[in-house]
Structures are given as structure tokens and as C-alpha cells.
Amino acid sequence: MTDLPREPLTDADAVRLRSAALFVPLPREALAALLGEACAAVAEPFRVLFEQDQPADHLVVVIEGVVGVMAAVGPHESCLVELIGPGQVVGEAGLFDTGRYPVAAQAITGARLALIPAAALRECLDTHAGLRRHMLGFLSSRLRVLVQQIAQLKLMSAPQRVGSFLLGLTQRRAGRQTIRLACERRIIAGMLGMTPESLSRSLRQLRDLGVQSQGKRDILVEDPERLRAFVAGITE
Amino acid sequence: MTDLPREPLTDADAVRLRSAALFVPLPREALAALLGEACAAVAEPFRVLFEQDQPADHLVVVIEGVVGVMAAVGPHESCLVELIGPGQVVGEAGLFDTGRYPVAAQAITGARLALIPAAALRECLDTHAGLRRHMLGFLSSRLRVLVQQIAQLKLMSAPQRVGSFLLGLTQRRAGRQTIRLACERRIIAGMLGMTPESLSRSLRQLRDLGVQSQGKRDILVEDPERLRAFVAGITE
């Protein structure tokens, strides 16, 4: 892990970590023991958390803020593949096979993180069957998300991908709602595999479907169902 | 699992399964016990092995042939995301979280498969720490591959993706060599996120770099290093 300023975990941190999806099956004492070996860190925007191929010595849990997962394809180019929010985890793929992070991670917004030593996590996995299964399930669901993303990149147009992204933020609530973007639009664009210009034009095109930019960070979705129909290709 | 014609596993099957990456850490007797609950199946080309959202009751290990992983993005469209060859595994992501396959699988060529009941595998995972770690590592490396694929789709041109695909088939051997494609070019094209026409044109473009189509299934790569330089974007 790069030289992040570290501090002890606070009680408030522990509370928020308890509700992280990954730790749900862990009994209270076991989580406490695990967190006993962990520490907190604060990263300013754009701060690199770890580089690709660096030894994977910690699991990073996002307590607050947004962290980006960056994959490199050549020596000079890399791109944003995932956005990781509070309660989610980054770096897990490096812990179990090569021992090196397969991707880089970077804070997108300012972020507060929990750093869990790899050794402690592995030990915890060996002693708690529940966490083990959960971890397998967790990795599986990550696979699911990535596969879906690949399919979307191949099959959907830019406006459809934008629509799909927005629907992912309208948490299963139906009806008119406003979405707050967690980060700048240029970042979102990279995440969706397009330029900021294309994102802008795509949003403009979605206005006919009741999607309106409201200021810089908010987007109003009038009718998620209509948007969903467009994304599914009913319209075209 | 759909109604595939099943048969008992032969000794030859068992030998080939022993060398499957996933089962490496398993002691001989444990593997024998696991395979005792499994059976073999034969699928003709294009045969669907399982559909998306179907209950994930088996892990499928490819003994021979090629199997494709298909992801659906809408009710009408789906695309090929991965090609799975002998010794590799498909369906693993469904076993650990929702209990349903997150993708569909389809034989691409004729294929011989081992079907391992999910319950037997889970039991084996609980009793063998080695396999457990290995499974975590296995899922992690799958994540790695998919992340890489996403980055390639976003950042590389069609000819670069084709080059990258070919390099993946030139197993770390240096120097002039001929690659045999495991399946039809239209399938490869779908896998690479392009149309068969674009694949054809890309190959034509790569001819200047010493890549020659030889007949329908074979491709001659004269100089992998030159190709690698192109893929990495040194040329453009």
C-alpha cells in the first residue's frame, strides 16, 4: 500500500463496516478481531491507493467516498473499469492468487478507507465457514457484474449504456426521482467507455425519454420504466 | 441442467480431469470421491448447456471441445463473452451466491463435459482447505481476465483486439508459428465485439505485420513480437 496517512479506526468506522456486504455473515466478535488488525486511511481525490502489480498486502474497504478501479492495457493507457462506493471492497482479486493487485485503485472523490491486512483476512477466512462462502459468493457476483458490463459494451449504443447506468442508480424505486452523481461526468464517461462529449450528447438524446440534467451533479429521471424500455431495445 | 445425454465418466475422463487447473490442489482420493458423484455428457455443436437464470445445480468442466459463455443484455440480444476450452470450467459463478446461473452456456464445437453436482462440490470445498483457496484464486483470476477484456474493449481498435486475441493463442512461444482456431470466425468475431466483416478486414490489415490467414482454421504469425508491439500501441 502506498504511503497513505493512517489512523486508528474509530467506533463510527466500525459501525459502518459492520453493514458492509462482505462482512454480514461474520459474528460480532470475529469482525471486531479482524478490525483490530486493520487501520483507517484518508485519501484525497486522485490519490493512488495502489498500483497494478504491486504486492497485494491489504484488502481495502471503502467507508466513505468513491474509489475507481483502473485497468492498464499497455504501458501508456489505462481505463476506469469500476466505481466502488461505501461498503464495497477493492483489491480482493489480488489476495488469492498471484499476491499482486491485478489492477490499480485510485480515489475519485476524497475517501475514507479501512485497510485490512491480507494475512488477517486469510486467517479469518480459514476459521469462519460463513465468511468463506460469502466471499465465494461475493467474487461470483463481481464476475456477474463484469460479464454484464462486457455484454453492454458490445451490444448497446452510447445512449443505452448511459440509460443503463442511470437505472443502476435508481435503486429499484419506481417513479420519478432525482439521481445524484457521485463524481464528475468525465469520470462517468470513462466508466461507460465513451468521451465526455458523447456522454453529454447521450443525455441530451435521453431528454425525450424524460431524463433531465439538473445542474451539474443531479439528473432527474421522470419515468424509469420508459427508460428501461429504451435500454432493453424496445425502442431503438 | 438441460436434458443432455449422460453417461458414466470413463477412466480416460478422470485422467484428463486430474490435470484441470481447478483440481490441482485436490488429493487423489478426494478427487476420486468428487468424480464419483459426477457424470459425463456429450453435447453436439450449438447445444445449449444451461440458460441464464436456470438453477445452478452443476459445475461443468470441459473435457474436450469448446464451450461459449453467453450474456444477455435484453430479452432479445445476447453475446458471447468467453470461450472455455478443455480443463476449464463454466457455471462456477452461479454456485455460490444466487444459486442460478448468471449466464448461459452453449457448446460451440462438439464437446465432452463432466457434470459435477453443486452439493458435492460445496461439500468438497468445506472439507478441503486447499481447494477452497484455489477456488478463491480461480475466481480472482477470472475477474482479472474480465477486467482486462473490458479495458481492451474500451481502449483498443478492432485490429488491436484481434492481435491481442492471436497473441493469447501463441502460448508464450517466441518465433514464427501457426495458430489453429478452435471455432468459426463468426464466433471469434462475436467474442471480440465486432462483426465477421470487421474481423476479416482486421486480419487483412495485420498482414503487413506478418499475420496470414492460411485456409479457414489456421493463421500464421510470423513475428509475435512485432504483433505485440502493434497491440501495445507502439505502432498505431
Place this chain on the structure above:
DNA sequence: CGCTACCTTGATGAAGCTCAATAACAGTGG
């Protein structure tokens, strides 16, 4: 108020898709 990012908008060009025609096969049956 003026600065600096960031977002939007417009014009242009290139990459890749679609449609259509041709060419190379593979398998079939004579």
C-alpha cells in the same frame, strides 16, 4: 470580477456496421 475547471455544443473525420454481391468451402448425393 476574473480565473479555472468542467460541461456543452458544433463541425469534421475516421472507425466500424449494414447491406449486398462474390468467392471459397464442406458435405451430400449422384
Place this chain on the structure above:
DNA sequence: CCACTGTTATTGAGCTTCATCAAGGTAGCG
């Protein structure tokens, strides 16, 4: 062995989509 046929790969022409380049516009902030 060869013509026939359905399938797959290639090639070409036109067009859509998206990236690029360049120019305003807008919001936040000293």
C-alpha cells in the same frame, strides 16, 4: 469423382455512430 447446395469468409459501397478538435458557456472560487 464431380456437380449441387447450404454455409462461411471475403470484399465493396454507403452510412451511422462516435471520437476528435475547437469554440463558447457555466459554475465555483479566490
